[in-house]
Amino acid sequence: MKPRTIFLLRHGQTDFNVRGIVQGSGVDSSLNDTGRRQAAQFFAAYGHVPFNKVYTSALRRTQESVQQFLDLGLPHEAHSGLNEISWGVREGTRITVEEDAEYRQVLAGWVAGDTHARLTGGESPEEVAARQRPFIELLRTRDDEETVLVCMHGRAMRVMLCQLLNYPLSRMEGFEHSNLCLYKLEFTGTVFTVKNFLDVSHLQEPA
Template sequence: MLSYHFNVIPVLEGTWPIILQSVFTSLPYTQTCSCCVLQVTGGKFILKNCDLRFINYLKFKRITMLTFGITIVRHGETEWNKKGLLQGQAIDSSLSDIGMQQAEAAGKYLKDVKFTNVFVSDMARARQTCEAIVKHNSSCSGLEIVTDPSLKERSFGSAEGGLVVDMKNMATAAGQSWLDFTPPGGETIEQMKMRIKEFLEHLFQRMVADHCRPGQRETGMPEGALAGKPDDGTRDVPAHALVVSHGALIRVAMRYLVDELKCPLPQGLDMSHVIALCPNTGICRFIFTVTKGDAGVTLSAIRCVFINRCEHI
């Protein structure tokens, strides 16, 4: 790897990291798990640790990067949850008394965590949970709450309204794992992954539009051991989205982030945590870095902070 020098129009002085990885958009050149540095000084830029193919692609192009957090919360308990029944999309139930208490507890736990954006499923149980969290959080005052149907629960087809154990028995009879089993008329895991991918693409674009400013310096991916605090991983990021959704969707999202986007797990977590059902008002948190260039907004880096934290309930 060499350094390359070009005379260009004077631009902002500084040193800028460039991550050579694309997830959602195919670039002419992609080099996984490698990076180069763009150093700007005296009206010239120097690209270090890159090869010529990537230099040719990046030459004279402006790239913006943003690192931000996403905190994902499952809705509180409903009477259907309590009875072990599948709600899916057809049954738009409200929170039970215990579910309201859980939502209030989540709101108090997250009350000092700064959020800059809020996204929520269009189903009642998620909206009620989101309202309780936002109510306790002063940083959410005046924020737009974006209701997004792509965050709704999985459709379980003919199994909706029945017992969870009955769906597990259906999967066993079909010779499949119940985590991957699709009841007749239900939504497949691949369809759910597509929904999650589309939501993330929309969220990335929204975060960049809301929080990237000309001349803004990239903060970088925060590191450090967990302190067991509600704001773990987000104290040094410029933006942070709250996302309130549902158990089955969150479980598939965790698998998608780890299996397909290759998100590394922190020490102490393994795949058993990834595939476990998130408890009511359980909390997951990830840190993302995205890059905005001529190819659009693409994911550059991802880190898991924690999965299914529930010490508030």
């Protein structure tokens, strides 16, 4: 079997990102001007790639990040399993590790291996992983799709990478992310490997 290529992309910047407000799965925000520019830069770098399919979450900011690919007429599927983790009652508010004791405790718990922990009303990483598994199975079995583009969200992407690469979810902080960053993976039919890690070269302004 010929190796397949998966472009795993985080969505572009939103005003909520700039203001440090948690979006999660419950805030369906749009890209801001910077996010739209990032999306255009990514398309300028990779618009020539013959993607067989574009996958996004069910949230607007992922679809807007790849809209120029969709405008080419590429097949597209939106999957709610790719949505961002739910941060529960904190969605739409500004929370930081420094200011929020519960947030700090939950994040520390994840690193320590308590990946069933969640913020009030939110999801745990284990729950996010469970809803991602049907999509991962789909990704594994659609071997006629040699090159695919998957656009999703920061925390959900960390969970996804742990699952694809067989890391425990407690290691997810090792997969850093930024707006419109790319993880490029190769799939042999049995094993996923990362070829590009936190790639933002497409966002570099020309000298």
